[in-house]
Amino acid sequence: MINIPQVKMGIVAVSRDCFPLSLSQQRRQAVVSACTEKDIEIIELETIIENENDMVKALEEATAKQLNSLVIYLGNFGPEGPLSQMAQRFDGPVMFVSAAEESTSCLADQRGDAYCGMLNASYSAGLRNIRPHIPEYPVGTPTEVADMIDDFVPVARTILGLKGLKIFSFGPRPQDFVACNAPIKALFDLGVEIMENSELDLYDMYLEAEGHEDIPAIIADMEKELGDNNPYPDLLPKLAQYEAALLDFHKNNLGGSTFGIFANKCWPSFQKFFGFVPCYVNARLAERGIPVACEVDIYGALSEYMITCATNHPATLLDINNTVPKDMVEANQEIMGDYTEKDLFMGFHCGNTASSCMKNSQLRFQKIMHSLLEPTEEPNITRGTLEGQIKPGDVTLFRLQSTADTKLRSYVAQGNILDIDPESFGSIAVFAIPEMKRFYRHVLIQKRYPHHAGIAFGHVGKTLYQVLNLLGVEEIDYNQPASERYPNEIPCTFLG
16 A cells, blocks of 8 residues: 555653652553554653643654654543643644553552543543544553554544545546535545546546556556456556556645545546546556546545545445345345345446455456447457456445535445355445445435445444544434434334
């Protein structure tokens, strides 16, 4: 992954001056030892914050050690003013955690009262209008706090990624896909930059990349990746030229940003001018941490990138596409386990999913485009997809989206990709999300989400939910269990 942040996490202890400073010091050292045992990288700050002067010194130490994420650890009650000032002035994501009492023998002279101190710390953060990450239960033993820090790492990585992100878009959305359109103001509210370009810019930079010095190496890498699944070796020079053009643009246009992703026009005129479809190149860039969303889906690209940061693994963007036929359900009962027909759908796109996320894949042609552009000919300008069955395993559906009035909303839903042959074309799989039909109706349709879903290959709902909370996203939906009714859902007693 070349396009996501590297988290450099520090821990600073705080101590209220009426408590022994050594208590916070010893407890901080115990947390660091627990992190070391769990292979969690953490940098210990020697300064302990008792007052505002200590806060300034600790901030200087954090800067000198080039930290980009910080754990503020209440080894005892802690001074809520200086610790919240530290969170306010530190340039990166911050977590508040606190120490549990170790044993009965400590209660007479070594009680820390951090359970109480966490309340004041949270209150003070609110007064300063800052959003520290506070775990679900933020008080623990050294081992438990180490686990909280481990959970915080992907959250911090995602926040840092958004903080340094620029989205490059090329072209307006296709005529029939205005569903992916949304105001970009909410991106600026997140601190994300956007650089919008025309399709002519994309075509011009592709032409300029002819003869690019990297093309032979890219072709060799494509040949190695595809192996025997490469029926179109003559197409690789064009695809390699396009990849070289995108990577050069990415490198040369970050400006003040650190990371960049794409949302590109890919039909209906693309094939006629470029002579291929770009799906395979999109898949290859996603493998490197540079998602390229189809159909100029800017918020789809954003969602993919958040997933990539959260998982440290490629993401993809798929249509929530079609139902699973009853005969396929009946033929695969053993594979489905506790899932039923109401939990299933097929996720599909033309061929943009990284090969590492595929059970099997082959360079192919885009069947729908072929029927429109070359119906009586052998595939030519519609070649360039990476098709096959997506790997089975844990999955999370995710999307962060702006409404028409520039308010951010999101959904997160966990489930599984099933090892069922979809018996269809494209990059595709059978998905199982508990109570999917109700989620589809009462969240996706009711809240007017577009058809594209970001796909995380793993269960990362907890991480993404925590990120959304830190971003201040108030409307976060998920798939309700059967026992819980959606606000707009007709009560079962009225259903006859």
